[in-house]
Amino acid sequence: MTGPDPAGAHDVLGPLAAEAGSGPYFGAFGGRFVPEALIEALDELDTEYSKAKADPEFEAALVRLHRTYTGRPSILTEVPRFARHCGDVRVVLKREDLNHTGSHKINNVLGQALLTKRLGKSRVIAETGAGQHGVATATAAALFDLECVIYMGEEDTRRQALNVARMRLLGAEVVPVTTGSRTLKDAINEALRDWVTNVRTTNYVFGTVGGPHPFPAMVRDLQRIIGVEARQQVQDLTGRLPDVVAACVGGGSNAIGIFHAFLDDPDVRLVGLEAGGDGIGTGRHAATIGGGAPGVLHGARSFLLQDEDGQTVESHSISAGLDYPGVGPEHSWLSTIGRAEYRAITDAEAMEAFRLLCRTEGIIPAIESSHALAGAMQLGRELAGRSGDQPVVLVNLSGRGDKDVETAARWFSLLEEPS
Amino acid sequence: MSVARTGPRIDQLRAEGRAALVGYLPVGFPDVAGSVAAARRMVAEGVDVVELGLPYSDPVMDGAVIQKAVEHALAGGVRVSDTLRAVEAVAAVGAPVLVMTYWNPVVRYGVERFARDLAAAGGAGLITPDLIPDEAGDWLEASDAHDLDRVFLVAPSSTPERLAFTADATRGFVYAASTMGVTGTRATVGSDAERLVTDTRAAGAERVCVGLGVRDGQQAEEVARFADGVIVGSALVRELVEADTAAAGLDGLARVTADLAEGVRRAVKESA
Numbered sequence: 144m145t146g147p148d149p150a151g152a153h154d155v156l157g158p159l160a161a162e163a164g165s166g167p168y169f170g171a172f173g174g175r176f177v178p179e180a181l182i183e184a185l186d187e188l189d190t191e192y193s194k195a196k197a198d199p200e201f202e203a204a205l206v207r208l209h210r211t212y213t214g215r216p217s218i219l220t221e222v223p224r225f226a227r228h229c230g231d232v233r234v235v236l237k238r239e240d241l242n243h244t245g246s247h248k249i250n251n252v253l254g255q256a257l258l259t260k261r262l263g264k265s266r267v268i269a270e271t272g273a274g275q276h277g278v279a280t281a282t283a284a285a286l287f288d289l290e291c292v293i294y295m296g297e298e299d300t301r302r303q304a305l306n307v308a309r310m311r312l313l314g315a316e317v318v319p320v321t322t323g324s325r326t327l328k329d330a331i332n333e334a335l336r337d338w339v340t341n342v343r344t345t346n347y348v349f350g351t352v353g354g355p356h357p358f359p360a361m362v363r364d365l366q367r368i369i370g371v372e373a374r375q376q377v378q379d380l381t382g383r384l385p386d387v388v389a390a391c392v393g394g395g396s397n398a399i400g401i402f403h404a405f406l407d408d409p410d411v412r413l414v415g416l417e418a419g420g421d422g423i424g425t426g427r428h429a430a431t432i433g434g435g436a437p438g439v440l441h442g443a444r445s446f447l448l449q450d451e452d453g454q455t456v457e458s459h460s461i462s463a464g465l466d467y468p469g470v471g472p473e474h475s476w477l478s479t480i481g482r483a484e485y486r487a488i489t490d491a492e493a494m495e496a497f498r499l500l501c502r503t504e505g506i507i508p509a510i511e512s513s514h515a516l517a518g519a520m521q522l523g524r525e526l527a528g529r530s531g532d533q534p535v536v537l538v539n540l541s542g543r544g545d546k547d548v549e550t551a552a553r554w555f556s557l558l559e560e561p562s
Numbered sequence: 563m564s565v566a567r568t569g570p571r572i573d574q575l576r577a578e579g580r581a582a583l584v585g586y587l588p589v590g591f592p593d594v595a596g597s598v599a600a601a602r603r604m605v606a607e608g609v610d611v612v613e614l615g616l617p618y619s620d621p622v623m624d625g626a627v628i629q630k631a632v633e634h635a636l637a638g639g640v641r642v643s644d645t646l647r648a649v650e651a652v653a654a655v656g657a658p659v660l661v662m663t664y665w666n667p668v669v670r671y672g673v674e675r676f677a678r679d680l681a682a683a684g685g686a687g688l689i690t691p692d693l694i695p696d697e698a699g700d701w702l703e704a705s706d707a708h709d710l711d712r713v714f715l716v717a718p719s720s721t722p723e724r725l726a727f728t729a730d731a732t733r734g735f736v737y738a739a740s741t742m743g744v745t746g747t748r749a750t751v752g753s754d755a756e757r758l759v760t761d762t763r764a765a766g767a768e769r770v771c772v773g774l775g776v777r778d779g780q781q782a783e784e785v786a787r788f789a790d791g792v793i794v795g796s797a798l799v800r801e802l803v804e805a806d807t808a809a810a811g812l813d814g815l816a817r818v819t820a821d822l823a824e825g826v827r828r829a830v831k832e833s834a
Contacts, residue, residue: 178717336743440620447666
């Protein structure tokens with residue numbers, strides 16, 4: 144076989160990727176800040192995952208699923224008409240939106256569903272914000288015949304009603320969470336409470352590169368395939384590595400997934416785009432690294448949005464999938480050591496990029512991914528006019544925008560007002 | 563005034579032939595002064611060790627009753643400094659006062675600074691539901707420096723190695739979570755509880771108190787037969803949360819506390 148290695152297991156890790164390692168710590172970040180009741184389950188998961196990583200059958204099963212079910216490798220699309228709005232650099236999109244279930248989330252859940260089977264557990268739980276991870280988990284649960292309960296903030300069930308219906312069609316129970324801010328962070332709290340109670344039968348399929356060890360390293364490993372494929376595909380297309388890799392960051396799984404294969408390419412800038420909401424200055428945003436401080440939330444030490452008493456502050460974003468006051472610990476580490484940079488994109492900037500991609504390329508992106516597109520517009524303009532080869536910006540188009548049509552229609556006033 | 567510590571208090575009660583009653587209330591419900599009054603009332607009705615909850619936005623180990631009280635406290639503007647003031651006011655009546663806190667507020671305040679201010683307020687130490695000893699390096703140091711108790715939790719799922727590790731890191735008592743789950747009253751306290759206490763003692767713990775699910779004197783009596791202390795939270799908080807008036811809440815709290823206190827006194831300890 145030629146082309147990128149689908150599982151990413153055979154490429155050699157450079158020094159920085161090796162240092163990122165398999166947790167539990169990423170520099171001063173990460174760890175396991177959870178009740179003792181969960182430690183046995185986390186140890187068990189860690190051990191089983193280590194065994195699975197070394198087991199060629201696990202890798203073969205995942206590769207097979209990705210080829211015949213996910214639709215991997217996902218393609219690369221160059222978008223020249225969109226690129227005209229990005230200072231005329233070359234812009235290429237990694238099309239995770241074309242995966243089964245419509246986002247990168249499936250990469251992670253198929254791996255964790257295989258692990259659930261190996262652990263001999265019969266029930267999975269998950270949190271979801273936009274509903275993408277919930278849909279992906281419900282999909283994997285249907286495929287693997289697992290009982291499935293999805294926790295979703297009540298506020299998000301309203302914003303993403305279609306995804307709630309999708310999960311129910313797939314046989315999952317969706318539990319609206321009515322505590323706290325009724326969004327993703329509270330859904331995680333409720334999922335953790337479920338897990339503490341039912342840990343003997345239940346595996347928690349965590350959706351992002353956050354939470355207690357081993358989730359940040361494990362989810363990253365399962366998402367790493369995005370960058371492994373893209374790194375080869377960009378070189379095949381352009382003859383060289385990209386100048387910039389841009390991805391949106393909520394918890395950060397699609398970003399870490401595409402960044403990781405480039406960690407040891409020092410000339411490739413890695414840029415994470417956080418949700419700036421109404422602007423960091425307004426306090427209404429979800430830019431955790433840009434506007435937060437280190438602390439402990441949901442099992443890991445990382446940056447988070449908090450007040451001076453360490454109470455979690457509610458985040459705000461037009462994008463439910465980025466509306467989270469925490470971020471994966473590896474991102475905090477990459478930011479601290481300067482290997483990746485993080486910027487905030489406002490709701491308005493993201494929606495402008497959303498509109499442009501629809502109109503110029505016929506692709507409706509997720510609003511989450513539109514933050515990365517808006518980042519490409521900024522970065523492209525900054526790079527334009529640089530001497531030498533035309534700069535190349537690689538954007539992770541992490542999801543498709545079908546679920547966001549109603550939000551977008553309201554934003555752009557496309558619906559008939561009821562009289 | 564010398565600060566009352568939990569270890570000597572539990573030992574003293576053991577010498578008297580009974581287990582300690584440990585009562586939990588969150589600071590700030592219905593307000594800070596109200597929670598102080600409630601905690602003092604608990605002591606008057608027979609609680610031996612007070613556990614004051616520091617309100618936190620993401621209490622993953624707590625069930626619905628305590629979540630509701632804590633949300634109310636935070637909505638009312640309760641601050642970390644209020645907890646320290648409440649500790650001082652409750653410790654003044656002579657019972658050891660532990661603070662039950664999720665870890666981030668302490669991290670944000672500064673672990674060493676929090677330890678210093680807690681000790682200065684007359685607090686006995688901390689119960690840390692989402693901090694395992696593995697991650698507690700700076701807290702082990704700060705609690706040594708300020709001679710504070712550090713109560714870590716064990717669960718029915720804890721391995722013998724972890725029981726030993728946790729017992730070794732603990733000062734005061736080990737908090738044995740009776741069942742797998744979050745706080746809240748249950749019809750029965752898990753049969754796991756007695757085995758967990760036995761195993762935790764075998765792993766080297768000097769004192770083991772049992773929490774999660776205890777709601778009345780009968781259950782308290784049952785647990786007091788095999789544990790060094792009975793920890794009650796939600797059953798007490800519920801009285802305050804569900805009462806129509808603050809006075810009625812205090813009366814309900816007093817009634818439940820008295821029932822629990824009788825329960826631990828009825829239990830005859832084998833060692834006595």
